[in-house]
Amino acid sequence: MEQILLKHTHHGRCLSFEEYRFSGGFEALAKALKDMTPAEVQQDVIDSGLRGRGGAGFPTGKKWSFVPRDLPGPRYLICNCDEMEPGTYKDRVLLERNPHLLVEGMALACYALEVHHAFIFVRYGYEQAAGNLRQSIAAAGRSGFLGDNILGSDFSLELDVHQSAGRYICGEETALINALEGKRANPRAKPPFPAIKGLWGQPTVVNNVETLANIPAIITGGPLLWKNLAATPEAAGTKLFCISGHVVNTNCFELPLGMTLGEIIDGPSGGMRSGSRFKACIPGGAATPYFTEAHLGVPMDFDPVAKAGSRLGTGGIVVFDQNTCMVAVTLNLIRFFARESCGWCTPCREGLPFVRHTLERIEAGRGESNDIDILREHVHMLNYAFCALAPGAMGPVEGLLRLFYDELEAHILEKKCPFKKQ
Amino acid sequence: MIPENLKANLEQRIAAAITHREAAVDVMKELQRHYGWLTDEALEEASQLLGLSPLQVEELATFYEMIYRRPVGRHVVHVCDSVSCWALGGETLLESLAKLLETESGSTTADGAVTLLPCSCLGNCGEAPCMMVGEKQYGRVTPEIGVQIVAALRLRDGSTNS
Known part of the structure; x- marks a missing residue:
């Protein structure tokens, strides 16, 4: 199985900038600047079939194509490294082992988007990853891969690292933009979408770390080679x-x-x-x-x-x-989402604690038969929340109702959690 | 009052930002590092540096998990309570630490040494259960290991005091 993102990491430590360059690092950027127009780089990303790796899976090249290139003022790229989704730690692993891949990927994305100032939004607790990135950015600057007139071209780029202070909602792209601007990180209404009106009101693309780290391989080997790394003809990369x-x-x-x-x-x-x-x-x-x-x-x-x-x-x-209670799992997840709700809209702020309360009662053996209807109603109603946090939070509840109905019902009928030894 | 050199550093950071308030999180973190928590005085200083009202800074300070608007101990211990850690015994870890420290989760020990807090996913799920002391992450923390780590913090404090 060929690897693109973790291929350098068998040493069990962070790859040095020199090692990265020696193994072909920044050749994709050199190739793009020398032989390709920004539109051609974007077309390669469209042809590769790359879809966003942060959660939503939106086609990356298509997202880029929404950005108008003729509006006055700057455009921005933001790399989303607010990796706070429980069970997710891939971006940290990638950045602790090879931050240079992201720096090169961002340089390529910025070239395609004609962006000259980009930001990497890093969550709290990722000190190592942020430190690695700062070192990589400095080294890339010294070698002429960042800064003014990169490799003698007309293309200039500045990269900044922003370290957050911790809230899950900052991973939502419009909330992230507010956070980066130094505002309370509530999501913004869409439309206008960030591609038209984002950071400081300017056209902005927000892409995940892993998404951007794939760009160098797409440019080096071509979109088809990259696409064919997948296990099925339909998948890409x-x-x-x-x-x-x-x-x-x-x-x-x-x-x-x-x-x-x-x-x-x-x-x-x-x-x-x-x-x-x-x-x-x-x-x-x-x-x-x-x-x-x-x-x-x-x-x-x-x-x-x-x-x-x-x-x-x-x-x-x-x-x-087999010993795990799925009501308890769902309760744990809902506690997380209820705590991380930013409080901006009523369905999320009030609905999630109510779901948590209902699941707490069921898990404690105090559930009633109409609690199941309450859960079902919330799965439906929380779709009307302002952003994707609450509908996402209800994903596991929907799964619980659909796949573990018997287990849920047993809690209510037996008036206890069947998995707890009493 | 913050020292002149810290003030100068923060002013420099703010001057490098596209708008002043872009630096708000950095400024709050640095002031917190200085005072131990974001005191009312720090909030006032942040608002002056950033050109915001104290209320605007408060609005940000209360939003973030890692900005403390109440006093914390010399060490802040965060124990992850999200799903991967929970599945591998994170609750037992938190209970063991609370017992060792003779305090409740969410509180500070009577001697002001340690604040024990549950927290959202630390992004280290492959090494569950996880905890964080200050900015240092620990993985595969059994209750026994957790108790050793936290007990060592107090020993270290003891040796610097004497």
Whole structure:
């Protein structure tokens, strides 16, 4: 299996700038600046089929194509490294091992978008990743890959690192823009979309770390070669899957997009821990509905996962064994989302604590039969929240109702959690 | 009052920003580093540096998980309570630390040494359960290891005092 993102990382430490250059680093940027127009770089990204790796899976080249190039004033690129989705740690692993790939990817994206000032928004707790990035940016500047007139061309670029102080909502792109501007990070109304009116009112693209880190390989080898790294003809490229929970190897792996869930769990993840049997998993970070044994054959790619009732999300797979209570899992997830709600809109601010309260009662054996209707109603109603946080939060609740109805009902009928020894 | 050199550094940071308030999080973090938490005095100073009203800074300060508007201990211990850590015993870790420190989760020990806080996912799920002391992350923290790490903090404090 060919790797693009983690191929340099067998040393178990951060790749130095010199090592990166020696292994072909910044050749993609040199090639683009010498032989390609910005439109050609964008076209390669469109042709590659690259879809956003941050959760929503929107086609990256298409997102770029929405940016008007004729408006007065600057345009901005923001790299979203506010990786706070429970079960997700791929961007940290990538940046702790090879920050240079992101720097080169951002330089290429900025060239395509004709952006001259870009930001990397890093969450709290990622001190190592932010430090690596600052060093890489400084080294790239000294070598003429950043700054004024890069490699003698007309293209100039400045990269800045912003370190946040912690809130999940900052990962939502319009909230992130407010956070970067130094405002309270509530989401903004869309439209206008950031591509038209984003950072300081200027056209702005927000892309995830992993998304941008794929750009150099697309430019070096061409879009087709990159696309064909996937396991199925429909999928494009590789994906970082970060595994946690009750499996043997809880690690971050770069795998061909489209490998089945079962192949990922039994292969690189090393199967279940001793004494554990697979019961369910969160397939793509905390905001995605569960998969069960019935889904082990689903190819882990955007469309097949959506067709099977969930989302590929961030690629954060959290695996649960037979002793795990799925009501308790859902309660844990909802506690997170209720706490991280920014409070801007009523459905999210009031609805999530109500769902939490309802699940707490059910888990404690004090649930009533109409609680199930309350949960079902909220799955529907929270779709009317202002941003994607609340509908995402209800993903696991929807999965609980659809896949673990018997378990949920047993809590209410038996007036206790069947998994707790009493 | 903050020292002149810190003030000069912050003014420099603000001058490099596209708008003053872009530097707000950096300024709050630096003031917190100086005072230990974001005191009312710090809030006032931040608002003057950034050209915002104290209320505008308060609006930001209360939003972020890592900005403290109440006094905290000399060490802040964050224990992840999100799903991957929970599945591998994160709750037991938090309970063990609370017991060791003779305090509740969310409080500071009577001697002002340690504040114990639950927190959202630390992005280290492959090494669950996780905790963070100040800015340092720890992975695969069993209750026994967690207790050792936190007990060592107090020992270190003891040796600097004597």
